[in-house]
Amino acid sequence: MVAVPATPPPFVARVERVTAADLRYSWHPGCPVGPAQLRRVRLTYVGFDGKPHPGQLVVNATVVRDVVTVFRALYRARFPIRRMRPIDAFHGSDDRSAAADNTSSFNCRRAVSTGPTSWSMHAYGKAVDVNDVENPYLVGTRVIPPAGKAFVNRADVRPGMAVEGGVLVRVFARVGWGWGGRWAGSPDYQHFSSNGR
Secondary structure (H helix, E strand, C coil), rough: CCCCCCCCCCCCCCCCCCHHHHHHHHCCCCCCCCHEEEEEEEEEEEECCCCEEEEEEEHHHHHHHHHHHHHHHHHHHHCCCCCCCCHHCCCCCCCHHCCCCCECCCCCCCCCCCCCCCCCCHHHHCCEEEECHHHHHHHEEEEEEEHHHHHHHCCCCCCCCCCCHHHHHHHHCCCCCCCCHHCCCCCCCCCCCCCCC
């Protein structure tokens, strides 16, 4: 008898409205978008164990279609994702989410940069960070998260990494999103956004 590989269950995506109560740590009055402009997308992803897992992203309602298209393609390609939970699971802490290698989107916060302060695209729900450890953000001598130091050498390609020509970068490009890994001086390998910033 020949073993037949198991067919993974179909990709699932379900879109739900959110309220301020759902976003206790990631939203507050004064943010550039309100809860009514955001949606929770419950979707299936493939973990580093090769198995399907349920995940959640909170994104702007205007980019739901893009996000579902991207993660459907990643699921079909069996691109591994460590975990996918809204930033509220980490009490709104980007550092804690990044250290947990969490894939996330909405968080009402300022951009991490050395220039003038401005809202991050995450504050609009129009950016997604994928596998933060495998895809660190390099700001001067800082590596965010610190565990990402093991992945600073981008020529040593391993599962879960965003690299030029790789499936992760390609599928975001197909929906017109830009990749922070191309930023001069401070590449943000985990970061994808609808406007490239």
